[in-house]
Amino acid sequence: MKQIVISNKINYLGTNDRKKELFENNWPLPNGVAYNSYLINDDKTALVDTLEFGSKDDYLDVIASQLGGKPLDYIIVNHMEPDHSSMIGVLLKFYPEVKVVSNIKAFKMLEAYFKISPDNFLEVKEGEVLDLGYHKLTFYITPWVHWPETMMTYDKTDKVLFSCDAFGSFGTLDGGIFDDEINFAFYEDEMRRYYSNIVGKYSNMVQKAFAKLKEVDIKVICPSHGPIWRTNPAKAVELYDKWSRHESEEGVVIAYASMYGNTEKMADYLARLIAERGIKNIRIYDVSKTHASFIISEIWKYRGVVLGSSAYNAGMHPMMEHLCHELSVVGPKDKNYALFGSYSWNGGGLKSLIAFSEKVSWNKIAEPVELIGAPDEKKMEGFSSVAENIL
Numbered sequence: 001m002k003q004i005v006i007s008n009k010i011n012y013l014g015t016n017d018r019k020k021e022l023f024e025n026n027w028p029l030p031n032g033v034a035y036n037s038y039l040i041n042d043d044k045t046a047l048v049d050t051l052e053f054g055s056k057d058d059y060l061d062v063i064a065s066q067l068g069g070k071p072l073d074y075i076i077v078n079h080m081e082p083d084h085s086s087m088i089g090v091l092l093k094f095y096p097e098v099k100v101v102s103n104i105k106a107f108k109m110l111e112a113y114f115k116i117s118p119d120n121f122l123e124v125k126e127g128e129v130l131d132l133g134y135h136k137l138t139f140y141i142t143p144w145v146h147w148p149e150t151m152m153t154y155d156k157t158d159k160v161l162f163s164c165d166a167f168g169s170f171g172t173l174d175g176g177i178f179d180d181e182i183n184f185a186f187y188e189d190e191m192r193r194y195y196s197n198i199v200g201k202y203s204n205m206v207q208k209a210f211a212k213l214k215e216v217d218i219k220v221i222c223p224s225h226g227p228i229w230r231t232n233p234a235k236a237v238e239l240y241d242k243w244s245r246h247e248s249e250e251g252v253v254i255a256y257a258s259m260y261g262n263t264e265k266m267a268d269y270l271a272r273l274i275a276e277r278g279i280k281n282i283r284i285y286d287v288s289k290t291h292a293s294f295i296i297s298e299i300w301k302y303r304g305v306v307l308g309s310s311a312y313n314a315g316m317h318p319m320m321e322h323l324c325h326e327l328s329v330v331g332p333k334d335k336n337y338a339l340f341g342s343y344s345w346n347g348g349g350l351k352s353l354i355a356f357s358e359k360v361s362w363n364k365i366a367e368p369v370e371l372i373g374a375p376d377e378k379k380m381e382g383f384s385s386v387a388e389n390i391l
């Protein structure tokens with residue numbers, strides 16, 4: 001295969017995973033995922049992050065071929081989650097002298113996961129420089145983007161930032177690898193779904209990482225998932241900054257759980273009222289059909305959120321409970337919200353939604369609407385206020 005050159009002496013060595021159904025055994029991958037790894041073939045040689053074990057069967061051959069007989073001196077671990085680090089054990093068998101470069105938090109976890117000998121570790125601290133010859137690598141400790149040991153590596157010579165999960169995206173790289181080779185509209189949705197579900201919980205830490213990198217001149221961003229930003233890295237920074245500040249767009253997400261269609265009718269009725277007010281971005285989701293990760297991504301994007309559930313065993317529907325649980329974990333902020341529900345005898349769906357809403361600090365814009373049995377216009381009068389105030 002042709003070498004994919006990022007910059008002088010830096011090559012892309014990533015791969016696409018189109019087989020895995022669920023990332024972290026939790027998040028659906030209808031468009032797959034890319035694991036990106038980079039080889040710096042300088043006077044001293046370094047791999048920046050590796051791959052998920054088994055995701056590229058010729059990985060070692062490609063490394064050996066590109067090194068052309070030189071030893072591998074360093075493996076830089078920006079993040080030890082196994083989607084980036086689980087090839088290290090195999091690499092150590094081929095390159096037993098290699099130094100695994102990371103911070104003390106990562107070493108504890110690497111030892112626990114892969115039994116790597118401390119003799120192979122080379123600890124780096126904030127701002128320290130590793131001189132490879134032409135390239136000079138500086139390390140920035142950026143905890144919780146996305147695990148506590150996360151750091152970023154910056155090459156001062158060619159101004160390349162290896163950011164690992166930060167600026168990453170779901171979706172395989174189907175031919176186009178760089179931002180100027182792809183239709184970004186597709187990746188923007190998958191990038192936001194990645195951000196909101198994987199990194200979003202740590203948005204304040206993303207802002208801290210930004211503060212640290214403020215003065216760093218970045219020409220190329222090399223994340224460990226998704227496209228590489230060589231033409232417009234400012235776009236990736238702009239999106240991450242916006243999402244981590246919880247800045248949203250005009251629009252409303254209505255997510256409902258309906259057993260026999262009555263709660264769904266309420267969602268449609270409300271959506272029509274909102275549309276009559278001239279709001280164009282309205283998305284309705286059946287939580288039993290659409291995985292929570294997609295709904296959370298849309299909720300991250302839009303300002304208005306309306307959640308509705310039928311009663312189910314005196315609580316909310318289990319699929320709505322799942323969405324609410326995930327929302328309370330990842331914590332989108334600054335939302336205008338309203339609630340609704342339906343029931344057949346004692347209710348419980350709306351009551352549970354209210355209990356959820358008390359845990360998140362969103363802005364309640366109207367009283368909830370609840371009805372028994374099938375909806376009619378009279379029973380849904382309360383939706384006028386929801387439609388009027390949601391944005």
Ligand code: FEO
Pocket residue numbers: 079081083084146147165224225
């Ligand atoms: Fe791509 Fe947090 O691992």
